Amino acid sequence: MKKLTSRQVAVQALIEIEEGARANDILASSLASTGEGLSARDRGFVTELVQGTTRMRRAIDHVLQPFLRRKLDPDVRAALRMGTHQLIHLGTPPHAAVNDTVAATAKRATGLVNAVLRKVSSVHPEWPNEATRYSYPDWIWDLFVNTWGQDGRASLIAMNSPERPSPRPDGYIQGRASRWVIDEVDNASPEGGSIVDLCAAPGGKTTALGAQWISPVANEIDRSRAENLLGVVSRFRPGTAVVISDGTSAPFRDGSLDAVLVDAPCSGLGALGRRSDARWHISEAAINRLVSTQTALLDEAFRMLRPGGVLSYSVCTVTRQETIEVSEGFGASHRELLNLALEGSHWRPLSQGGVVLPHDFGTDGMAMFQWKRQ
Ligand SMILES: C[S@@+](CC[C@H](N)C(=O)[O-])C[C@H]1O[C@@H](n2cnc3c(N)ncnc32)[C@H](O)[C@@H]1O
Incomplete structure (x- = not known):
C-alpha cells in the first residue's frame, strides 16, 4: 500500500x-x-x-x-x-x-x-464578532459570556489551546481537574469503605480513587462503554467490580454505601478543548434533558447512601443549570444533607461547591459539590 x-x-x-x-x-x-x-x-x-x-x-x-x-x-x-x-x-x-x-x-x-x-495567504482576516474569530457557535459564546463575563471569554479562548493531559504515576492519562475531583472524594472519607462510581466509563476517576476504598464498584449504563471500562479497571485498579445498570434505578440497597460519586453525563462545555468537534454538535436543547438525568442520578445516589455517607457530584461543564441549579434543587429537596466545603485551593466558590474554569489553570472546566448524609 x-x-x-x-x-x-x-x-x-x-x-x-x-x-x-x-x-x-x-x-x-x-x-x-x-x-x-x-x-x-x-x-x-x-x-x-x-x-x-x-x-x-x-x-x-x-x-x-x-x-x-x-x-x-x-x-x-x-x-x-x-x-x-x-x-x-x-x-x-x-x-x-x-x-x-x-x-x-x-x-x-x-x-x-x-x-x-x-x-x-495574503489575507488579514477581519472578524465580524468574537464567536467567529475564536470559532464557537453563537449560543456557546453567549452562554459563557453571559454567565461568567470576562472569565467566560477567557475560558473559551483557553479551550482553543487545551492542556495535554499527563500520565498519572500508574500510566493512565488523565487531566488535572479530574484528579482534583478524586482528591475531594478521598479527603472527605479518609476511612474509606464501600463506594460506587455511578457513571464510571471510561474509568478515569474510579481508577484514581485512593487506597482506602478496598473494592470500588464502577457502574455504567452503556454496555460497550462498560466493556472498555472492564479492560481499564482490570489494568489500573484490579479488584473493581463493574456493574451495568441505569444509575437512576441502580441495583444497590437503600442506605448501604459509605460513598457515591456521581460524575454525571453533562453538556461537556468545560471540556471543549479536549473534544475538538464537540462544540459543533452539542445542542442547547440537550441541557434541560441532562439536568433531569443529573437530578435523577443524585436522588438515586442519596437513596443508596448510609447516614454519615458522602455524596460527590461533579460535571465537566460550567453552565448554571447543570451546576448551581441542580445542586441547589437537590440540596433543597433533601434536608438531611449537610453541604461539605471543598478543600482544594484551585476551586472557585460556586454556590455551595466549587468550579475550576478552563483558563484558571489550563485544565478542563469542572464543577463539584459534596454532601454528607446526616
Ligand atoms: C462524564 S462520563 C464519566 C467519566 C468517568 N467518571 C471518568 O472519569 O472516566 C459519564 C458517563 O455516564 C454514563 N451514563 C449516562 N447516563 C447514565 C445513567 N443513567 N446511568 C449510568 N451511567 C450513565 C455515560 O455513558 C458516560 O460513560
Whole structure:
C-alpha cells in the first residue's frame, strides 16, 4: 500500500469528522492504520492539523468563504480548511502550507486549492464578532459570556489551546481537574469503605480513587462503554467490580454505601478543548434533558447512601443549570444533607461547591459539590 503523507492522513480524518465521526476516535484509528508509517513528530503534526482544523472550523470558513463560488466536494473542502488553518492559525510559511496541501489534494482539484490558498495567504482576516474569530457557535459564546463575563471569554479562548493531559504515576492519562475531583472524594472519607462510581466509563476517576476504598464498584449504563471500562479497571485498579445498570434505578440497597460519586453525563462545555468537534454538535436543547438525568442520578445516589455517607457530584461543564441549579434543587429537596466545603485551593466558590474554569489553570472546566448524609 502506498504510504500516505501527514496531510493526506489528516484530510481523510477531516472528511470522516465532517460526516459525523468523533474526532478523538477517528484520529486514534487513522493513526493506528493509515498513519502507521509516520514518525512520532508527524503523528503529532497530524493530530494538530485534525484537532485544530476541526476546532477552528468557523473561523476558517469565514476566511475561505469570499474565495469560493461553488459547493465543494468533501475532500477538497477538507484540504482547503486544513491549508487555511496552517496559514491563519499555525503561522506555517505560505509556500509550505500551499505546496504541501496541494500535494495532498486529488489531481482534479489541485488548481483550485492552489489558487484559493494563495489568496488566503495574503489575507488579514477581519472578524465580524468574537464567536467567529475564536470559532464557537453563537449560543456557546453567549452562554459563557453571559454567565461568567470576562472569565467566560477567557475560558473559551483557553479551550482553543487545551492542556495535554499527563500520565498519572500508574500510566493512565488523565487531566488535572479530574484528579482534583478524586482528591475531594478521598479527603472527605479518609476511612474509606464501600463506594460506587455511578457513571464510571471510561474509568478515569474510579481508577484514581485512593487506597482506602478496598473494592470500588464502577457502574455504567452503556454496555460497550462498560466493556472498555472492564479492560481499564482490570489494568489500573484490579479488584473493581463493574456493574451495568441505569444509575437512576441502580441495583444497590437503600442506605448501604459509605460513598457515591456521581460524575454525571453533562453538556461537556468545560471540556471543549479536549473534544475538538464537540462544540459543533452539542445542542442547547440537550441541557434541560441532562439536568433531569443529573437530578435523577443524585436522588438515586442519596437513596443508596448510609447516614454519615458522602455524596460527590461533579460535571465537566460550567453552565448554571447543570451546576448551581441542580445542586441547589437537590440540596433543597433533601434536608438531611449537610453541604461539605471543598478543600482544594484551585476551586472557585460556586454556590455551595466549587468550579475550576478552563483558563484558571489550563485544565478542563469542572464543577463539584459534596454532601454528607446526616
Ligand atoms: C462524564 S462520563 C464519566 C467519566 C468517568 N467518571 C471518568 O472519569 O472516566 C459519564 C458517563 O455516564 C454514563 N451514563 C449516562 N447516563 C447514565 C445513567 N443513567 N446511568 C449510568 N451511567 C450513565 C455515560 O455513558 C458516560 O460513560
